Amino acid sequence: MGRKFFVGGNWKCNGTIDEVKKIVSTLNEAEVPSQDVVEVVVSPPFVFLPLAKSSLKPDYQVAAQNCWVKKGGAYTGEISAEMLVNLGVPWVILGHSERRALLNESNEFVGEKVAYALSLGLKVIACIGETLEQRESGSTIAVVSEQTKAIADKVSNWDNVVLAYEPVWAIGTGKVATPAQAQEVHAELRKWLEQNVGAEVAATTRIIYGGSVNGGNCKELAGQPDIDGFLVGGASLKPEFIDIIKSAT
Numbered sequence: 287m288g289r290k291f292f293v294g295g296n297w298k299c300n301g302t303i304d305e306v307k308k309i310v311s312t313l314n315e316a317e318v319p320s321q322d323v324v325e326v327v328v329s330p331p332f333v334f335l336p337l338a339k340s341s342l343k344p345d346y347q348v349a350a351q352n353c354w355v356k357k358g359g360a361y362t363g364e365i366s367a368e369m370l371v372n373l374g375v376p377w378v379i380l381g382h383s384e385r386r387a388l389l390n391e392s393n394e395f396v397g398e399k400v401a402y403a404l405s406l407g408l409k410v411i412a413c414i415g416e417t418l419e420q421r422e423s424g425s426t427i428a429v430v431s432e433q434t435k436a437i438a439d440k441v442s443n444w445d446n447v448v449l450a451y452e453p454v455w456a457i458g459t460g461k462v463a464t465p466a467q468a469q470e471v472h473a474e475l476r477k478w479l480e481q482n483v484g485a486e487v488a489a490t491t492r493i494i495y496g497g498s499v500n501g502g503n504c505k506e507l508a509g510q511p512d513i514d515g516f517l518v519g520g521a522s523l524k525p526e527f528i529d530i531i532k533s534a535t
């Protein structure tokens with residue numbers, strides 16, 4: 287019942303066709319551990335999903351960075367879960383802190399999105415994490431528990447959920463959580479799942495860490511018992527992403 291290591295690459299709102307082709311070449315040329323050992327999922331902006339999906343070798347999967355909360359229709363500018371399914375995109379990132387903060391996505395809204403995406407058969411990387419202010423006031427565990435509860439309230443089957451703990455103060459700042467800080471929160475999240483969802487879900491759900499992970503700090507973080515992989519932003523656009531994938535072994 288081992289949890290397979292998971293490495294996600296969130297390209298955010300970056301890239302041109304040429305840059306996407308370059309990252310794809312770097313990934314395709316790299317020798318990475320087999321899919322039995324590590325699941326690698328890269329997340330280009332929507333418009334580059336077909337290009338990335340069709341040019342990446344089968345060792346890699348793709349994820350969208352968001353999708354709409356319910357069936358598509360008159361929602362100008364949105365991309366629906368149905369469209370992702372239609373394109374054969376297997377994964378979607380939901381609840382990223384940039385969307386929570388900049389677009390006011392609430393815990394409940396994220397919970398609804400996760401439930402809807404799962405109901406269509408998508409796999410979800412669900413992001414949670416506290417701000418610096420919340421950490422300094424000692425409410426980290428309360429905040430991430432509340433965020434997880436909003437998902438658990440709407441979701442009964444966790445088979446297709448990866449939970450990404452991403453402290454907001456560590457995202458894009460170069461300020462990585464120490465392995466002990468990350469492990470502490472991951473262990474608490476696993477305990478929360480055990481007490482509020484079930485022992486099986488707690489034992490099998492992958493909880494990955496995100497926030498300034500790079501080629502230099504990934505190995506020590508990966509060595510923590512409750513860190514089951516990473517969601518990587520900035521470094522997923524660089525060749526060091528390969529080193530992060532290799533930290534699975």
Ligand code: PEP
Nearest residue numbers: 457458496497498519520
């Ligand atoms: C992210 O955007 O999910 C992220 C973790 O970014 P970075 O690795 O750049 O901190």
